[in-house]
Amino acid sequence: MPDNNDNVYDLVVVGGGPAGMMAAITAAQHGVSVLMIDKNSMLGKKLLLTGGGRCNLTHAGTPEELIEHIPYSGKCLFKAFHRFHSPELIAFFEQLGVSLVEDANGKYFPVSQQAREIQVVMTRALKIYGVEVVRSKVLNLDKTPGYYTIHSADGNFRAKHVLISTGGSTYPGTGSSGDGYKFAGLFGHTIYPVEPGLVPLESPFLASGELAGISLQRVGLQCFTHSGKLKFSHKGEMLFTHDGVSGPLILDASLYLLEYDFPVELVFTLPKDYATTFPKRFLQFFATTLAEQEKIGSDISIRFRCTQKKGWDHAMITLGGVSMQEIDPQTFESKLAPGLFFAGEVLDCHGKTGGYNLQIAFSTGYMVGETVAKRKTPL
Ligand SMILES: Cc1cc2nc3c(=O)[nH]c(=O)nc-3n(C[C@H](O)[C@H](O)[C@H](O)COP(=O)(O)OP(=O)(O)OC[C@H]3O[C@@H](n4cnc5c(N)ncnc54)[C@H](O)[C@@H]3O)c2cc1C
Incomplete structure (x- = not known):
């Protein structure tokens, strides 16, 4: 040229x-x-x-x-x-x-x-x-x-x-x-x-999309790698998508989760007033887990696995x-x-x-x- x-x-x-x-x-x-x-x-x-x-x-x-x-x-x-x-x-x-x-x-x-x-x-x-x-x-x-x-x-x-x-x-x-x-x-x-970083996560557990659109405030999140190492622990706002999770808390967590860490286990701790403030659709989806934990009287948490981050077209x-x-x-x-x-x-x-x-x-x-x-x- x-x-x-x-x-x-x-x-x-x-x-x-x-x-x-x-x-x-x-x-x-x-x-x-x-x-x-x-x-x-x-x-x-x-x-x-x-x-x-x-x-x-x-x-x-x-x-x-x-x-x-x-x-x-x-x-x-x-x-x-x-x-x-x-x-x-x-x-x-x-x-x-x-x-x-x-x-x-x-x-x-x-x-x-x-x-x-x-x-x-x-x-x-x-x-x-x-x-x-x-x-x-x-x-x-x-x-x-x-x-x-x-x-x-x-x-x-x-x-x-x-x-x-x-x-x-x-x-x-x-x-x-x-x-x-x-x-x-x-x-x-x-x-x-x-x-990809600042990106939603995919979870087969949520693949039915039943929770899509539900946003939860004031939840604690801990992320563990497949080998059990704690990679992220924080509190904030998250969102269920049609095939996984997103929202500021999840996007921030994705910064700390590298591809070789997957599948990862996400553990969400719910606030004390969750039963009166969280959407019915969420309470029904996790009804069995929540009832079991209420019986024991422990902190109420839900957990599921995410298998991968979403790709380049979704990463910030x-x-x-x-x-x-x-x-x-x-x-x-x-x-x-x-x-x-x-x-x-x-x-x-x-x-x-x-x-x-x-x-x-x-x-x-x-x-x-x-x-x-x-x-x-x-x-
Ligand atoms: C959906 C989304 C939402 C976001 N929201 C926020 C937010 O609210 N706040 C925040 O802080 N950050 C946000 N970010 C991140 C932020 O946009 C980026 O970090 C920022 O744009 C990076 O700026 P940059 O100038 O380094 O690169 P870019 O903005 O990516 O610009 C790079 C430029 O280089 C040009 N280019 C590349 N290769 C060549 C080439 N070979 N020849 C000529 N030109 C080339 C491209 O055309 C482009 O114009 C968001 C990102 C996304 C995707």
Whole structure:
């Protein structure tokens, strides 16, 4: 493929999701020449699905409190969150004309409750700050002294700095199909095996679908692997689906359950007032178990097995990815290839439900944008 032009951009961003857009806007705001390449006709397509279409952008709390909800490499975000976490994100969107509102659980959404608003204002900001956008699939990357060459289906581009923000492998219809792992591998990066995360679980025990749609609050959950190891213990809200279980408690549990842990045993402890507050359909389905336990007078619990997680089309995030050990946590630059950066879900850095994953994308993207801007002109 021929070079598209002789220009050497300060920054080429490969992947225009929230991480890439944040990096591009931040860098361009400081006069950096930025080209963004995305294979979708719409940037930030996955944003439209977030928070059930409402976009849970972030969560209230100090950097340390946020990190507690990021079981994979959360500590590597210490510097990024101290520089840019929820207050800075709220200010960023205010500046773009979007106010955010906190719900009773500490989750932040746009006041409009419309994910599309976030996608629209970020795309508009790219234009306002002069980011060039090319719709094409990036196929390969290589480095020659002085610059990187980004090979796309529609020609080659050169850059002093390259950001890989191609996301993970979930909901491939939104564009994230795991290409970033291949690019990272070209430069010697370790890629931890990927598998679906924040994903519902399937249970043959529930395959009749009789409980589908029932949501239970204040239940305790313990998850045991097939070898009897306790992997997760927490309290919260869960939902029965047509073939298993979902809801925030289950999605969070799925972060801790790796494919080799299955089949897993789930033990739910019910609140004392379950008999008067839980739906009749649930009480009837488990009537025998509940009656037996009432007789003994023990804590009331139900248990069943789940045989697997649902697949990539149902997972909110991808577990695994580019090892954080090879990334500078101050800049998100590769320690193996100077000038190459990573941000967002392509990294092996993942959080629970509640806005933590978008905050990771925004914070890591911000750090990259600011780093490249500082290199061009000390801020
Ligand atoms: C249903 C659903 C609901 C969610 N809800 C929430 C929520 O409410 N709160 C929250 O915090 N998180 C949520 N998440 C997770 C969150 O959306 C992701 O963690 C986040 O989008 C990751 O951002 P990213 O920029 O790293 O990657 P992505 O958003 O996946 O963007 C990657 C981009 O890279 C492009 N790309 C990939 N490969 C190439 C290539 N070879 N060439 C060119 N372009 C390429 C893609 O087209 C895409 O635009 C949700 C996820 C899903 C699936």
